[in-house]
Amino acid sequence: GAVVSQHPSWVICKSGTSVKIECRSLDFQATTMFWYRQFPKQSLMLMATSNEGSKATYEQGVEKDKFLINHASLTLSTLTVTSAHPEDSSFYICSATGSRGRSNYGYTFGSGTRLTVV
Amino acid sequence: DQQVKQNSPSLSVQEGRISILNCDYTNSMFDYFLWYKKYPAEGPTFLISISSIKDKNEDGRFTVFLNKSAKHLSLHIVPSQPGDSAVYFCAASGGSQGNLIFGKGTKLSVKP
Numbered sequence: 001g002a003v004v005s006q007h008p009s010w011v012i013c014k015s016g017t018s019v020k021i022e023c024r025s026l027d028f029q030a031t032t033m034f035w036y037r038q039f040p041k042q043s044l045m046l047m048a049t050s051n052e053g054s055k056a057t058y059e060q061g062v063e064k065d066k067f068l069i070n071h072a073s074l075t076l077s078t079l080t081v082t083s084a085h086p087e088d089s090s091f092y093i094c095s096a097t098g099s100r101g102r103s104n105y106g107y108t109f110g111s112g113t114r115l116t117v118v
Numbered sequence: 119d120q121q122v123k124q125n126s127p128s129l130s131v132q133e134g135r136i137s138i139l140n141c142d143y144t145n146s147m148f149d150y151f152l153w154y155k156k157y158p159a160e161g162p163t164f165l166i167s168i169s170s171i172k173d174k175n176e177d178g179r180f181t182v183f184l185n186k187s188a189k190h191l192s193l194h195i196v197p198s199q200p201g202d203s204a205v206y207f208c209a210a211s212g213g214s215q216g217n218l219i220f221g222k223g224t225k226l227s228v229k230p
Contacts (some may be wrong), residue, residue, distance in 0.1 A: 006161070034217055043222040044162070044207065093161050095218070107152065107209075107218060109161035 002028050006110025021079045021113045023094035030096035033077035038091045084117040121145045124221035137195040139224050141208030149212035153193045155204045198228045
Protein backbone atom coordinates (compact mmCIF):
# COMPACT_ATOMS: atom_id res chain seq x y z
CA GLY A 1 0.00 0.00 0.00
CA ALA A 2 0.86 3.65 -0.18
CA VAL A 3 3.20 5.08 2.44
CA VAL A 4 3.87 8.70 3.29
CA SER A 5 6.89 9.43 5.41
CA GLN A 6 6.90 12.65 7.42
CA HIS A 7 9.77 13.98 9.50
CA PRO A 8 10.78 15.12 11.92
CA SER A 9 8.16 13.54 14.19
CA TRP A 10 8.80 16.24 16.75
CA VAL A 11 10.85 19.41 16.93
CA ILE A 12 11.50 22.11 19.49
CA CYS A 13 12.75 25.44 18.26
CA LYS A 14 13.38 28.93 19.57
CA SER A 15 11.12 31.85 18.74
CA GLY A 16 12.20 33.62 15.58
CA THR A 17 13.80 30.59 13.94
CA SER A 18 12.48 28.63 10.97
CA VAL A 19 11.57 24.98 10.90
CA LYS A 20 11.21 22.73 7.87
CA ILE A 21 8.95 19.69 7.83
CA GLU A 22 9.30 17.12 5.05
CA CYS A 23 6.70 14.84 3.61
CA ARG A 24 7.69 12.09 1.19
CA SER A 25 5.62 9.57 -0.74
CA LEU A 26 7.70 6.41 -0.66
CA ASP A 27 6.13 4.20 -3.29
CA PHE A 28 3.86 6.35 -5.39
CA GLN A 29 3.84 9.66 -7.16
CA ALA A 30 2.12 12.28 -5.06
CA THR A 31 0.54 14.66 -7.50
CA THR A 32 -1.23 16.52 -4.72
CA MET A 33 -0.12 17.13 -1.16
CA PHE A 34 -2.26 18.56 1.61
CA TRP A 35 -0.96 20.14 4.79
CA TYR A 36 -3.07 20.10 7.93
CA ARG A 37 -2.73 21.55 11.38
CA GLN A 38 -4.36 20.20 14.49
CA PHE A 39 -4.80 22.07 17.75
CA PRO A 40 -5.42 20.07 20.93
CA LYS A 41 -8.85 18.46 20.95
CA GLN A 42 -9.68 20.07 17.62
CA SER A 43 -10.21 18.76 14.13
CA LEU A 44 -7.62 18.62 11.39
CA MET A 45 -7.68 21.98 9.66
CA LEU A 46 -6.50 22.20 6.08
CA MET A 47 -3.79 24.81 5.65
CA ALA A 48 -2.90 24.46 2.00
CA THR A 49 -3.02 22.25 -1.05
CA SER A 50 -0.05 21.87 -3.35
CA ASN A 51 0.28 20.29 -6.76
CA GLU A 52 3.66 19.23 -8.05
CA GLY A 53 5.41 22.02 -9.89
CA SER A 54 2.94 24.75 -9.05
CA LYS A 55 2.32 27.19 -6.23
CA ALA A 56 0.37 26.05 -3.23
CA THR A 57 -3.21 27.15 -2.67
CA TYR A 58 -3.69 28.42 0.86
CA GLU A 59 -6.89 28.32 2.86
CA GLN A 60 -8.37 31.54 4.11
CA GLY A 61 -6.59 32.85 7.17
CA VAL A 62 -3.34 30.96 6.54
CA GLU A 63 -0.36 33.25 5.98
CA LYS A 64 1.47 32.04 2.89
CA ASP A 65 4.58 34.04 3.77
CA LYS A 66 4.75 32.36 7.14
CA PHE A 67 3.99 28.83 6.06
CA LEU A 68 6.07 28.22 2.95
CA ILE A 69 5.14 25.15 0.98
CA ASN A 70 7.31 23.66 -1.72
CA HIS A 71 6.27 20.72 -3.88
CA ALA A 72 9.15 20.55 -6.30
CA SER A 73 8.96 16.83 -7.08
CA LEU A 74 6.36 14.11 -7.27
CA THR A 75 7.65 12.52 -4.08
CA LEU A 76 8.50 15.44 -1.83
CA SER A 77 6.68 18.37 -0.31
CA THR A 78 8.03 20.60 2.43
CA LEU A 79 6.38 22.97 4.86
CA THR A 80 8.61 25.67 6.34
CA VAL A 81 7.36 27.59 9.35
CA THR A 82 9.23 30.88 9.14
CA SER A 83 10.00 33.10 12.13
CA ALA A 84 8.20 30.70 14.40
CA HIS A 85 6.30 31.97 17.43
CA PRO A 86 4.87 30.05 20.39
CA GLU A 87 1.37 30.30 18.88
CA ASP A 88 2.66 28.24 15.93
CA SER A 89 3.14 25.31 18.28
CA SER A 90 0.86 22.61 16.97
CA PHE A 91 0.66 19.21 15.32
CA TYR A 92 1.23 19.37 11.57
CA ILE A 93 0.22 16.52 9.28
CA CYS A 94 0.64 16.02 5.55
CA SER A 95 -1.48 13.92 3.26
CA ALA A 96 -0.87 12.87 -0.32
CA THR A 97 -2.92 11.61 -3.22
CA GLY A 98 -1.39 10.21 -6.37
CA SER A 99 -0.69 7.14 -8.40
CA ARG A 100 1.72 4.38 -9.20
CA GLY A 101 1.23 2.83 -12.59
CA ARG A 102 -2.50 2.30 -12.94
CA SER A 103 -3.16 2.33 -9.21
CA ASN A 104 -4.55 5.46 -7.66
CA TYR A 105 -3.78 6.31 -4.07
CA GLY A 106 -5.95 8.69 -2.17
CA TYR A 107 -5.47 10.53 1.07
CA THR A 108 -2.51 8.75 2.62
CA PHE A 109 -1.35 10.54 5.75
CA GLY A 110 2.07 11.08 7.21
CA SER A 111 2.66 10.37 10.87
CA GLY A 112 2.65 14.03 11.83
CA THR A 113 5.10 16.50 13.35
CA ARG A 114 4.74 17.98 16.82
CA LEU A 115 6.19 21.49 16.73
CA THR A 116 6.92 23.29 19.99
CA VAL A 117 8.20 26.86 19.82
CA VAL A 118 9.81 28.15 23.01
CA ASP B 119 -19.64 27.10 8.99
CA GLN B 120 -18.95 23.48 9.75
CA GLN B 121 -19.64 21.28 6.75
CA VAL B 122 -18.90 18.02 8.55
CA LYS B 123 -20.20 17.60 12.08
CA GLN B 124 -19.56 14.98 14.69
CA ASN B 125 -21.82 16.05 17.48
CA SER B 126 -20.64 13.55 20.07
CA PRO B 127 -17.19 14.44 21.38
CA SER B 128 -16.93 11.15 23.23
CA LEU B 129 -18.44 7.69 23.43
CA SER B 130 -17.89 4.91 25.94
CA VAL B 131 -18.73 1.31 25.10
CA GLN B 132 -18.27 -2.03 26.80
CA GLU B 133 -15.97 -4.54 25.14
CA GLY B 134 -17.86 -6.88 22.85
CA ARG B 135 -20.72 -4.45 22.29
CA ILE B 136 -21.40 -2.36 19.22
CA SER B 137 -19.90 1.13 18.84
CA ILE B 138 -21.85 3.54 16.66
CA LEU B 139 -20.19 6.79 15.65
CA ASN B 140 -22.26 9.38 13.86
CA CYS B 141 -21.46 12.09 11.35
CA ASP B 142 -23.61 14.69 9.60
CA TYR B 143 -22.74 16.85 6.63
CA THR B 144 -24.29 19.90 5.01
CA ASN B 145 -22.72 20.06 1.55
CA SER B 146 -24.80 18.08 -0.94
CA MET B 147 -21.84 18.10 -3.34
CA PHE B 148 -19.88 15.69 -1.14
CA ASP B 149 -19.70 12.33 -2.87
CA TYR B 150 -17.00 10.47 -0.99
CA PHE B 151 -16.81 9.83 2.73
CA LEU B 152 -14.08 8.36 4.88
CA TRP B 153 -13.49 7.36 8.46
CA TYR B 154 -10.11 7.70 10.12
CA LYS B 155 -8.78 6.50 13.43
CA LYS B 156 -6.23 8.62 15.24
CA TYR B 157 -4.06 8.06 18.27
CA PRO B 158 -2.46 11.04 20.07
CA ALA B 159 0.63 12.44 18.34
CA GLU B 160 0.15 10.20 15.29
CA GLY B 161 -1.26 10.76 11.84
CA PRO B 162 -4.77 9.51 11.02
CA THR B 163 -5.11 5.93 9.85
CA PHE B 164 -7.63 5.17 7.14
CA LEU B 165 -10.37 2.79 8.24
CA ILE B 166 -13.12 2.61 5.67
CA SER B 167 -14.75 4.72 3.00
CA ILE B 168 -17.98 4.90 1.05
CA SER B 169 -18.96 6.66 -2.14
CA SER B 170 -22.31 8.32 -2.57
CA ILE B 171 -23.51 5.65 -4.99
CA LYS B 172 -23.63 3.16 -2.13
CA ASP B 173 -25.46 3.13 1.17
CA LYS B 174 -23.34 0.55 2.94
CA ASN B 175 -19.77 -0.65 2.95
CA GLU B 176 -18.42 -3.37 5.16
CA ASP B 177 -14.88 -4.37 6.05
CA GLY B 178 -14.47 -6.89 8.83
CA ARG B 179 -15.71 -5.43 12.08
CA PHE B 180 -16.27 -2.02 10.49
CA THR B 181 -19.37 -1.02 8.55
CA VAL B 182 -20.19 2.44 7.27
CA PHE B 183 -23.76 3.40 6.46
CA LEU B 184 -24.69 6.40 4.33
CA ASN B 185 -28.10 8.07 4.29
CA LYS B 186 -27.89 10.67 1.56
CA SER B 187 -31.37 12.10 2.07
CA ALA B 188 -30.54 12.78 5.71
CA LYS B 189 -26.94 13.76 4.93
CA HIS B 190 -25.85 11.37 7.63
CA LEU B 191 -23.33 8.60 7.90
CA SER B 192 -22.38 6.29 10.69
CA LEU B 193 -19.57 3.92 11.52
CA HIS B 194 -20.43 0.68 13.28
CA ILE B 195 -17.77 -1.33 15.04
CA VAL B 196 -18.81 -4.76 16.20
CA PRO B 197 -17.64 -6.33 18.36
CA SER B 198 -15.78 -3.42 19.96
CA GLN B 199 -12.34 -4.14 21.37
CA PRO B 200 -10.19 -2.16 23.83
CA GLY B 201 -7.69 -1.56 21.01
CA ASP B 202 -10.38 0.37 19.17
CA SER B 203 -10.07 3.14 21.76
CA ALA B 204 -8.99 6.23 19.80
CA VAL B 205 -10.38 9.37 18.24
CA TYR B 206 -12.42 8.73 15.11
CA PHE B 207 -12.70 11.37 12.42
CA CYS B 208 -15.31 11.51 9.72
CA ALA B 209 -14.18 13.22 6.51
CA ALA B 210 -15.85 14.14 3.24
CA SER B 211 -14.82 15.35 -0.18
CA GLY B 212 -16.35 16.01 -3.55
CA GLY B 213 -17.71 18.59 -5.93
CA SER B 214 -15.15 21.28 -6.44
CA GLN B 215 -13.29 20.34 -3.29
CA GLY B 216 -10.56 17.81 -3.84
CA ASN B 217 -9.42 18.13 -0.27
CA LEU B 218 -10.93 16.41 2.75
CA ILE B 219 -13.16 18.26 5.18
CA PHE B 220 -12.93 16.75 8.63
CA GLY B 221 -15.31 16.62 11.53
CA LYS B 222 -14.02 17.42 15.02
CA GLY B 223 -13.74 13.79 15.97
CA THR B 224 -15.31 11.46 18.51
CA LYS B 225 -13.20 9.91 21.23
CA LEU B 226 -14.16 6.26 21.62
CA SER B 227 -13.32 4.43 24.81
CA VAL B 228 -13.88 0.69 24.86
CA LYS B 229 -13.81 -0.68 28.38
CA PRO B 230 -12.83 -4.27 29.16
